[in-house]
Amino acid sequence: MKKFQTLAAKLGIIGGLLLLAASVSIGYTLWASWQLEGGAAAVNEAGRMRMQTWRLAQTLARGDPAHIEAQADQFEQSVALLRNGDPARPLFVPRDARSTDAFADVQRAWTLVRGHWTASPVPDSAQAAAEAEDFVKHIDRLVSAIEGRLSYLTAILNMLQVFMIGLTIASAVTLLYSAYIFVFNPLERLKTGLARVREGDLTARVKVDSNDEFGTLSEGFNRMAETLQELYQNLEVKVEEKTERLAAQNARLSTLYEASAFAAHAATFDELASGFARLARLAVKADATAVRWTDEANQRYLLVASDGLPTEISESEKCIPTGGCHCGQQHAQAGTRVIPIHPAHPGSFGHCSKAGFSTVIGVPVKLQDRMVGELDLFFNVPATLTDEDRVLIETMGSHLAVALEGLRAGALEREAAVAAERNLLAREMHDSIAQSLAFMKIQIGLLRGAIRHADEPRVERTVGELDAGIHESLSDVRELLLNFRTRTSGEDIIPALRTTLQKFEHQTGLATHLSVEGHGVPLPADVQVQVLHVVQEALSNIRKHAHATEVWLDVQQEPPWRVTVRDNGCGFVSGAVQNDRHIGLRIMHERAERIGAAVLIDSMPESGTRIVLTLPERRRLAA
Structure with a gap:
């Protein structure tokens, strides 16, 4: 019975009963209206039958069998x-007994x-008229029966309308009550209680006299x-605790923000490691910190930076094997560890015990599943690591x-850029200057032979x-310098x-012409x-x-981009380009x-040459 004690159930039952009564009344009203419409149409059709009867009687008088x-x-x-x-x-005869019999x-x-x-x-006509009458x-008795039924339905419809008016008034009164x-x-009781609480009366209580939603x-x-x-009785204590907790959280967030900003602006590996050693020490109030880097195989740890660490430890632990000390964890068991230093066993902790440290906390520095290094925190007094401090130091x-990975990727990117530039320079020199020098080396050999045989015409020709x-070669060098000094603006070519x-x-002294069409995206x-x-x-x-x-240089900037270089020179046979020895054409391709672009070379002897560079759509360029 508890489900009928809720406010929704109470209002639902009342509304459901009222809705059921209204639905029944409306349904019966619609049925009565349908009956009235069908009966009225039936009366009209019966009247039409009277007219057809008299017309048929008149046709009998004329004696026309077909009609x-x-x-x-x-x-x-x-x-x-x-x-x-x-x-x-609709049209139908009412189903009451009188109408059906009629x-x-x-x-x-x-x-x-x-x-x-x-x-x-x-x-004959007289007999037909008598029979028709x-x-x-x-038919009149049928019409009277139907009209009687319609009068009955009309009375019921009027009663239903009066009942629905009364039902509407009763529903409104019932719902309001x-x-x-x-x-x-x-709601008024709750409002009064809230007003008392707002005025400071915390002893205010509300009477509970139902099990519905308002009771709850x-x-x-x-x-x-x-x-x-x-x-309210211990509000000051709780506020102070909350304030301290918020201050600690703000400090941790500030430390994380500072660490993120420092990592984004650190230019070198040493600067990054030293800065993080200092920030980690301040974050957890450690007495000393050390940042160690490990190789790809995780076989040793190298001390790359420290803050507050004694010189003896810094010098003696510059490089330690993995697992050879409490610092320097193996990748398989790597995790944040709190290591207490027992005074009863100083030999197992080596330099840390001699330096007076009581606790060492080791935090692995991992990038996904790869071990990068370790961050060690040293404390002079026994220390523990709270969950908040653990999250902070692991996030750092x-x-x-x-x-570290960003610096490594940047270094690799710069190295790749330098290598690509060197390869480009080497290819350009190989395709131009190197071939010219090889040609001159051959000519020098021929010159020596001509001098040895005292062949003056051959010497002149070789010189x-x-x-x-x-x-x-000098022209090639100047062209290389021109090409490598000319750069785009980054906005427009x-x-x-x-x-x-x-x-x-x-x-060269040649006349040049530049034509630009369209206004495409750079x-x-x-x-x-x-x-x-x-x-x-x-x-x-x-x-x-x-x-x-x-x-002529023609540039079409509207998609697709098209760059055309034309000349009025001697030209060549286009079909022989693939088997040609021209290195420049291969470089362009x-x-x-x-x-993802395409180069079209169109040339005919004595008709000049046209080289068309067509760029792909911008989506493919972006890809």
Whole structure:
């Protein structure tokens, strides 16, 4: 029975009963309205049957058999409509006994009349009129029966409407009274109790006289008042404890923020380790700290920084094997440990016991599953580690591990960048200067042979080729310096392209033209560098091989980006490019492949050359 004592159950029962009564009344009202509509339609159809009866009698007087049969069929359809009904309109004969008997009487009379009127010979007009008048009386009795039923239903409908009005008034009164008994009255008591508590009267209590939600709420209010009364008695003590706890938490958070900021700005490994040693000592108020780094195999620990640690320990424990001391944990058993130093066994603790330390706390510095190092805390007095301090020092160890990995990744990235730049420089020198020097070495050998045989024409020819090779190498060196000094702005590649064309024009004396179309989103910096190098390589090929007088550079910035380098030089056969020995064309293809772009070379002898660099969509560039 407890489930019926709740406020929701009480209001639900009252509302459910009222809703049930209203639903029944509404349902019966709808049924009565449906009956009234169907009966009214049936009365109309019966009236139509009277009209059809007189019209059929007139047709009998004229003696037209075809029309008589057609009108009889129409009348038969009306009878069938009343018999079967039409729910869509609606139209049906009421199901009460009087209406049913009257309709059955109409059907029997119609059967007799139709058989007499459709027989041969047909009755005369006087007889047909008499029979029609007698048949219409049967229809009138049907109409009277239906109208009587409709009057009965109308009276019931009016009574239901009056009942629903009364039900509405009673429902409103019942709900208001129930709301006052079950809601407003308990709510007023709670409001009074709250007012007394707000004024400082913690002895205020609320009477509990029900088991519903307000009863539960009243019990909760009473318990709250009792708790407040108890808390108020020792409020100052609790506030002081809470204040100290919050101050400690704020200090720990400040330490973590300081450690995170320091890790983000530390530039070197030594600076990072020394700073964390100092921060860890201040965080847990240790007498000394040490930061140890371990190798990948976790075979030894190297002391990289300390704070407050005696010189004797620093010098003697610069490198310790894993597991050879209480410091330097093995990876498999690594965890935060509190190690008490027993005065009765000073030999097992070595230098720590001689330095006067009573407790050592070892915190592993781990990055995911990899052991990076260890953070050791030394205390002169016996010390324990609270849960808050444990979380703090382990979090600092995680920050230290992440920072160490960040420095390592940064160093690897810088090393990779230097290696890539060196590889680029080596490739450029190999593809240009190295080949020229190899050519000159061969020419020097030929020159020595010509001098040895005193072949003056051959000597002159070889010296000329050496002179041309030296000029070619010098041009290659200048071009390399030009390419490596020209850089993109990071925002727009057009200024860098314009500078490249100006230097090319100054170096070769060829007329250059720059055309820019569209206003697309700037390319990423790494893509700009590759595009610039492709253009520089195309210009280098023009200088070496094209024998041109003008050069055009067309840039389309709208997606897809397209960079075109054209000249009016001698050109070559495009189909022979794949089997060609031109190193520059291969370099352009390699640079384009790095950024997912495509290089199209279109040339014909004596018609110049067109090199088109088409960049992929921006989504692929981002990928």
